[in-house]
Amino acid sequence: MARLELRNVVKSYGIYEAVRGISLDIEDNEFVVFVGPSGCGKSTTLRMIAGLEHISGGEIVIGDQVVNRLGPGKRDIAMVFQSYALYPHMTVRENISFCLEQQRLPQTEIDVRINRAAETLHITELLGRRPGQLSGGQRQRVAMGRAIVRNPKVFLFDEPLSNLDAKLRVQMRTEIKRLHQRMPTTTVYVTHDQVEAMTMADRVVVMNKGVIEQAGPPQELYHNPASQFVGGFIGSPSMNMLNAKLENEADQLVVVLEDGSRLTVPAARAEAYRPHAGKAVIFGIRPESISSLPPRPGCAPLAAKIDLVEPLGPLTMVYFNIGAATLCASIEPESEPRPQTTMQLSFNMNQMHLFDADTGRSLALA
Numbered sequence: 590m591a592r593l594e595l596r597n598v599v600k601s602y603g604i605y606e607a608v609r610g611i612s613l614d615i616e617d618n619e620f621v622v623f624v625g626p627s628g629c630g631k632s633t634t635l636r637m638i639a640g641l642e643h644i645s646g647g648e649i650v651i652g653d654q655v656v657n658r659l660g661p662g663k664r665d666i667a668m669v670f671q672s673y674a675l676y677p678h679m680t681v682r683e684n685i686s687f688c689l690e691q692q693r694l695p696q697t698e699i700d701v702r703i704n705r706a707a708e709t710l711h712i713t714e715l716l717g718r719r720p721g722q723l724s725g726g727q728r729q730r731v732a733m734g735r736a737i738v739r740n741p742k743v744f745l746f747d748e749p750l751s752n753l754d755a756k757l758r759v760q761m762r763t764e765i766k767r768l769h770q771r772m773p774t775t776t777v778y779v780t781h782d783q784v785e786a787m788t789m790a791d792r793v794v795v796m797n798k799g800v801i802e803q804a805g806p807p808q809e810l811y812h813n814p815a816s817q818f819v820g821g822f823i824g825s826p827s828m829n830m831l832n833a834k835l836e837n838e839a840d841q842l843v844v845v846l847e848d849g850s851r852l853t854v855p856a857a858r859a860e861a862y863r864p865h866a867g868k869a870v871i872f873g874i875r876p877e878s879i880s881s882l883p884p885r886p887g888c889a890p891l892a893a894k895i896d897l898v899e900p901l902g903p904l905t906m907v908y909f910n911i912g913a914a915t916l917c918a919s920i921e922p923e924s925e926p927r928p929q930t931t932m933q934l935s936f937n938m939n940q941m942h943l944f945d946a947d948t949g950r951s952l953a954l955a
């Protein structure tokens with residue numbers, strides 16, 4: 590068990606900086622998920638923590654020790670890869686016991702650890718098989734077993750579920766979370782899938798172009814994204830983003846959209862935004878913050894010509910245009926939306942987001 594600290598960590602490949610000075614404290618037993626688009630530097634960061642990649646600048650601390658100069662084998666970490674990396678000629682038992690034997694642990698201790706891990710991961714009956722005789726999900730469980738038996742200070746996961754089909758991914762994600770609840774261990778998990786990040790993490794770290802955009806509990810990132818990037822990345826379907834202007838109108842503050850629609854900002858939120866009146870802004874509204882029910886206090890009405898309808902069962906997605914932008918709303922199926930008809934929608938302005946049009950930073954935090 591250990592805390593993990595990244596202090597201004599940099600990774601350069603020649604003149605290209607893949608990781609541009611990131612700092613983060615990860616608590617003992619915390620489950621942190623790094624998420625971001627392909628190429629943002631997540632895997633490089635994980636590989637630097639693992640010791641598989643040389644650090645160009647900064648420090649990595651595991652427990653109380655700066656590990657910059659320690660090789661991967663000396664860092665007391667265990668890593669689970671997307672590719673499983675199992676030895677094909679060894680049985681599951683041999684794959685799991687391999688590193689313990691290298692550590693020269695007594696055979697009785699090895700057996701106890703393997704049996705306990707196999708029980709935890711429901712692979713006891715697979716111990717005699719070879720990887721070629723296992724499904725993708727079973728192989729990933731074996732890879733996790735191999736990590737668990739080492740009782741590492743830190744678990745590192747690099748996109749471990751990417752090779753699995755959608756259903757198995759959901760199942761394994763709950764299993765990994767359950768595993769962490771049963772055996773709390775400091776964990777850093779890398780994925781490009783924001784749903785995986787939201788569902789598994791104590792804290793989500795959103796990376797973009799080699800820097801941390803925002804780190805926080807899933808709900809905080811969802812409700813208070815610090816930037817347009819985080820607002821657009823967290824949540825599915827994505828937050829709608831529209832060019833707009835913030836204007837004073839009598840004693841009210843209104844968001845004026847490109848097509849001239851005027852959406853009143855609720856009084857409770859107006860004070861915080863008033864200093865930005867007159868500015869060009871990005872107006873963000875999540876599909877789930879748009880409803881087909883009659884407007885309630887704090888909601889702004891808008892008539893929309895529906896372009897496309899996608900029934901999902903509990904919700905129906907509708908698409909419509911405002912100016913040049915296409916918006917998505919997840920609305921109540923009972924309202925029976927039909928394409929090419931006009932619908933009265935209401936935007937819950939208590940749940941809107943405003944971002945600086947130049948910097949993309951949230952105006953709520955400015």
Ligand code: ADP
Pocket residue numbers: 602607625626627628629630631632633634
């Ligand atoms: P992610 O895991 O977020 O998809 P990576 O950490 O793998 O991204 O890569 C970050 C950036 O560093 C990418 O632009 C990638 O092309 C670059 N990169 C990664 N490894 C190397 C390397 N060995 N040499 C040069 N550039 C690299």
